[in-house]
Amino acid sequence: MAFQLTVDDLPDLVRGAALLGTGGGGDPQIGRVLVAHALGERSITILSPEDLDDDALVIPTAMMGAPSVLLERLPRGTEPVDALRRLEAQIGRPASATMPIESGGINSTIPLLVAAQTGLPVVDADGMGRAFPELQMETFAIYGIDGSPLAIADERGYTAVVDTGADNRRMEAYARAVTVRMGGVGYIAEYAMSGADVKRTAIPGTLSLALRLGRTLREAREGHRDPIDALAEMLPDTLYRHGSRLFTGKVVDVDRRTEGGFTRGVARLAAFESDSSCEVEFQNEFLVARVDGQVRTVVPDLITALHLETGEPITAESLRYGQRVCVFAIATPEIMRTAAALEAFGPQAFGLAEEFVPVEHISAPLGGGA
Structure with missing residues (x-):
């Protein structure tokens, strides 16, 4: 069902999107400020996939690059629309709507910025149900949509088109190279598809879910409840079905670097009252969480770091020594766990040796995991 989104x-919304973003997707507050400035007192129409005509043209829009670079190179604000217009010109047809490619950080807000500037509606769906670092890691791609042609724009007003046909992996490689030449961050329009294809390939309801998640955390704080408990209680009533605490402790070290257009590294945490420890590896997003050397959650299930007292999500580039954190795991929707999906964005796609085991099937950790 369609609804109106206001400032x-x-x-x-950005709180919930940061949670679903599993540490990645870019700083959500940058996106919030951009959208608020562009939107003013107006509203954005959010459409359910079922509201789309089958022959509607939907063009997703997003930021691409290393989230840590985004903190140093703030966007001008016109880049996503520049990319959209370049792709419309390439296709020879205007978009009927835009849509996120992922749930997470700034990339849940980029389509809202496009909508605020163009009047287009935004589809309440995306192609990841979380955030992933590479463009071929989309349900769109898994279920038969070509990402090409892709248009990319930077803050100087330059644009480029990448067209690799049906080879979405090569599209990612070429677009990543252009992003690096643009200084580490670019803004893209890609995976142009019909309304019928959105209904077939997208994960529905992720924008409205982000809004609900963010509201749950806020209202729990305002009601003097533990926001992390409130989150765990809410998730069974969603496509994600399950959420649980993995580890509670203090950040004692973060090894982070920008490499090949990604922010990569590992965060280490120590329990407050035991010798238990936790390590979380990331490539833009959190990929695997190990407690005392044992895997407790692995991609594509979601790992998020939450501020222990407030429940606010902490992105990978914002993790700092001394933060008091709850590492929280969320089961991914079933469309993300098929054999084809795991081939595209399961552990082996990231060079991890671990096999995927659903988080709800892994026993609760000891020590700091309470």
């Missing part, structure tokens, strides 16, 4: 909804 008052943005704080809850």
Whole structure:
């Protein structure tokens, strides 16, 4: 069902999007400020996939690059629309709507910025149900949509088109190279598809879910409840079905570097009252969490770092020594766990040796995992 999104909804939406983003997707507050400035007192129409005509043209829009670079090179604000217009010109047809490619950070807000500047509606769906670092890691690609042609724009007003036909992996490689030449961050329009294809390949309801997640955390704080408990209680009533605490402790070290257009590294945490420890590896997003050397959650299931007292999600580039953190795991929707999906964005796609085991099937950790 369609609904209107206003500037008052943005704080809850970006909080929930950061949670679903598993540490990646870029700083959500940058996106919130951009959208609020462009939107003013107006509203954005959010459409359910079922609201789309089958022959509608939907063009997703997003930021591409290393989230840590985004903190140093703030966007001008016109880049996503520049990319959209370049792709429309390439296709020879205007978009009927835009849509996120992923749930997470700034990339849940980039389509909202496009909508605020163009009047286009935004589809309440995406191609990841979380955030992933590479463009071929989309349900769109897994279920038969070509990402090409892709248009990319930078803050200087330059644009480029990448067209690799049906080879989405090569599209990622070429677009990543252009992003690096643009200084580490670019803004893209890609995976142009019909309304019928959106209904077939996208994960529905992720923007409205982000709004609900963010509201749940805020209202729990305002009601003097533990926001992390409130989150765990809410998730069974969603496509994600399950969420649980993995580890509670203090960040004692973060090894982080920008490499090949990604932010890579590992965060280490120590329990407050035991010798238990936790390590979380990331490539833009959190990929695997190990407690005392044992895997407790692995991609594509979601790993998020939450501020222990407030429940606010902490992105991978914002993790710092001394933060008091709850590492929280969330089961991914079933469309993300098929054999084809795991081939595209399961552990082996990231060079991890671990096999995927659903988080709800892994026993609860000891020590700091309470």
